[in-house]
Amino acid sequence: MNRTTTNLPPWPYPRWIAHRGAGKLAPENTLAAFRLGAHYGYRMFECDAKLSADGVPFLMHDATLGRTTNGAQALGAAASATGSDHPWAVLSQLDAGAWHSRSHAGEPLPTLENLARYCIANGYFLNIEIKPTPGQEEVTGRVVGEYAARLWQGQAVLPLFSSFKLEALAGAMATAPHIPRALLIDALWDGCLDKAQALGCVAIVCNHALWDQALVAQVHGLGMRTLSYTVNDDWAAQRLIDLGTDGIITDRVDLFSPAAL
Numbered sequence: 001m002n003r004t005t006t007n008l009p010p011w012p013y014p015r016w017i018a019h020r021g022a023g024k025l026a027p028e029n030t031l032a033a034f035r036l037g038a039h040y041g042y043r044m045f046e047c048d049a050k051l052s053a054d055g056v057p058f059l060m061h062d063a064t065l066g067r068t069t070n071g072a073q074a075l076g077a078a079a080s081a082t083g084s085d086h087p088w089a090v091l092s093q094l095d096a097g098a099w100h101s102r103s104h105a106g107e108p109l110p111t112l113e114n115l116a117r118y119c120i121a122n123g124y125f126l127n128i129e130i131k132p133t134p135g136q137e138e139v140t141g142r143v144v145g146e147y148a149a150r151l152w153q154g155q156a157v158l159p160l161f162s163s164f165k166l167e168a169l170a171g172a173m174a175t176a177p178h179i180p181r182a183l184l185i186d187a188l189w190d191g192c193l194d195k196a197q198a199l200g201c202v203a204i205v206c207n208h209a210l211w212d213q214a215l216v217a218q219v220h221g222l223g224m225r226t227l228s229y230t231v232n233d234d235w236a237a238q239r240l241i242d243l244g245t246d247g248i249i250t251d252r253v254d255l256f257s258p259a260a261l
């Protein structure tokens with residue numbers, strides 16, 4: 001264990017986290033992707049969660065449906081249509097795999113509940129990035145918090161929430177104060193560590209290039225863990241390990257083998 005982590009609370013999560021299930025090797029945020037990530041030896045996954053029009057948390061990265069579903073064709077929806085424009089009964093009929101490859105055609109969008117059941121049944125860990133449709137930050141945090149509290153009730157290890165949006169973390173803190181939270185940071189901004197502490201965050205998840213020895217020591221000194229996204233090169237991963245950081249989110253499930261590292 002790195003010297004700077006010895007006084008931190010225990011950290012139950014593995015170091016290696018598969019981004020969106022299996023990076024780019026399968027359609028992101030589908031169950032097919034999480035199964036593929038698990039096949040490569042991953043025991044923790046990152047996913048992106050947002051709300052349908054009727055408040056069902058489901059998995060999708062983008063606000064709009066166009067890149068990763070057939071929403072435009074199937075619904076005659078404009079390219080600007082978002083997941084929150086449609087109820088889950090409609091979203092659940094979309095094809096979220098054909099854009100990636102023929103072998104994944106017909107793969108549905110999963111609900112957060114679908115993925116929770118898969119992870120709990122298999123003993124996998126989950127990092128739920130709360131990725132609100134713009135304007136729905138607080139309510140998305142609240143609802144994802146409610147769902148996760150119910151789904152993981154009685155489980156030994158809870159999911160880790162993360163978000164770039166302070167309002168989303170505040171919402172999750174209101175409905176699921178016992179589920180750990182992390183602040184996502186793409187570029188350092190004034191007061192970001194203070195905000196993370198005010199929201200009771202247990203970790204900072206940074207664009208990996210931001211970490212250096214001083215920042216790692218500062219964040220560890222504040223009692224928070226140090227995680228990185230999205231790390232797809234050997235040299236970058238080695239630098240983060242040498243710095244004593246605590247978690248690495250990667251697309252390259254085919255390059256980094258958690259069992260061997």
Ligand code: G3P
Nearest residue numbers: 046048061129162229249
């Ligand atoms: O949660 C880490 C990472 O996924 C944040 O960026 O855009 O890939 O969701 P993004």
Ligand code: MG
Nearest residue numbers: 046047048129
């Ligand atoms: Mg994400």
